[in-house]
Amino acid sequence: MCNISDIKHNNFTEFNDAEVQVAASLFWVDGCLCVLFALLTHFNYTRVTVLNYSVCTPATSNMQWIWFFIFTALSSIMSGLNLWLNRELNKLYRYPVITGWFANLFSILSLVFAVKYQWKCREEAYNDMTTTSVEETTPILFQQNGMNVFLRPSKADVFFVGLFLLSAGFFIAAWIEPIEDKNLFYWIAHSFMWLLQLVIFLMILIIHCTMTRDGPSVFIKCVLMAGVIFNSLSDIPANVWLNCILNRNKDAKGPCYDGFVGLILLSHVAFFFVMKTEFRRLRDVAIWHVADRIDNLETNQSKLQKR
Secondary structure, eight states: OOOOTTTTOOOOTTSOHHHHHHHHHHHHHHHHHHHHHHHHHHHHSSOEEETTEEEOOTTTOOHHHHHHHHHHHHHHHHHHHHHHHHHHHOOOOHHHHHHHHHHHHHHHHHHHHHHHIIIIIIHHHHHHHHHSOGGGSOSOOOOOGGGHHHHSOOHHHHHHHHHHHHHHHHHHHHTOTTOSOHHHHHHHHHHHHHHHHHHHHHHHHHHHHOOOTTSOOHHHHHHHHHHHHHHGGGGSOHHHIIIIITOSOSTTHHHHHHHHHHHHHHHHHHHHHHHHHHHHHHHHHHHHHHHHHHHHHHHHHHHHHHO
16 A cells, blocks of 8 residues: 655654665765765866866866766765664654755756756767867857856756746745645645656657767767666655555565665766766867867967067
């Protein structure tokens, strides 16, 4: 029997101590890994260096992935803390639940922009670097493309942010005391979250079906798709896992839940692998393009000085 009468409250009291420790440890390991991935991405996989110039090109920018790893780390740490507190103290603490949920919502929005950037901007930037002559390029060397969504939002960006705000608003309403039917608001909040996840799936399918000679390999596309599928497991409330999906076999409930958490962790490793592989694929072209632009700038400066 599927019982979702109190969907916001996750009950882990049926887990034994070993199962709780494994699940909480997996969440915390995932959080630490995501912090490490964010740092590695920021320092090693965002800019290219040419002749003492540190340049963030449109083809190699990974700011969206950095935000994704940061918010995912916070979400995983809060999920592990909530699980441990619920099992050890048999008491619901709102702050880990609310903080973890909002962090997960921010991570989904960041993943939307990361996948959209891979689909729309990265390959366009690659084509520009390989087809545009040096004389047609602008002399701007540093471009921080992670802020483009805020400075020059498209209609799709506004739609994504709108879904995010609706989901956040209904989730807040689900925790306001005077409201009677809180579960309804909670489900509406999750519905908007799942719409964001559906947008990610659609963009992944477009990327997977788009065949380009110099684009990402089929293997990378498959890894990215697998990562999105496994990561979407984190968008299903733990109460649904425990009381609906895994309710038939109570003995296997703990190990299966640990397995799902492990798949979520592997999805984040897959995302980092895809991001790093794509950066290395485009790095050499970006370096040659930046070198040409620097040479063009220095030539123009020399001509101006002679005048």
